[in-house]
Amino acid sequence: MSTEPSSDRIVVKAVDNGPYQIKGPIRLVDHENNSYELGPGRTTLLCRCGMSAKKPFCDGSHARNGFNATERST
Ligand code: FES
Numbered sequence: 001m002s003t004e005p006s007s008d009r010i011v012v013k014a015v016d017n018g019p020y021q022i023k024g025p026i027r028l029v030d031h032e033n034n035s036y037e038l039g040p041g042r043t044t045l046l047c048r049c050g051m052s053a054k055k056p057f058c059d060g061s062h063a064r065n066g067f068n069a070t071e072r073s074t
Pocket residue numbers: 018019020046047048049050051052057058059060061062063
């Protein structure tokens with residue numbers, strides 16, 4: 001199976017010991033209904049460690065706090 005995505009698909013990648021990497025196009029709406037547009041081919045990082053001060057976005061806190069997430073699906 002190819003790991004290269006079609007250009008019209010949203011791609012979500014779990015980064016080892018880090019955030020979710022999202023490749024657009026998407027519209028992200030946070031818990032306060034703030035909307036963020038991410039154009040085709042643009043990439044952003046969403047926090048999955050829970051420590052970011054800029055949620056839903058990653059601010060690098062995972063690296064400073066030793067977040068560990070390398071589990072694999074089986
Ligand atoms: S994953 Fe980067 S700050 Fe949470």
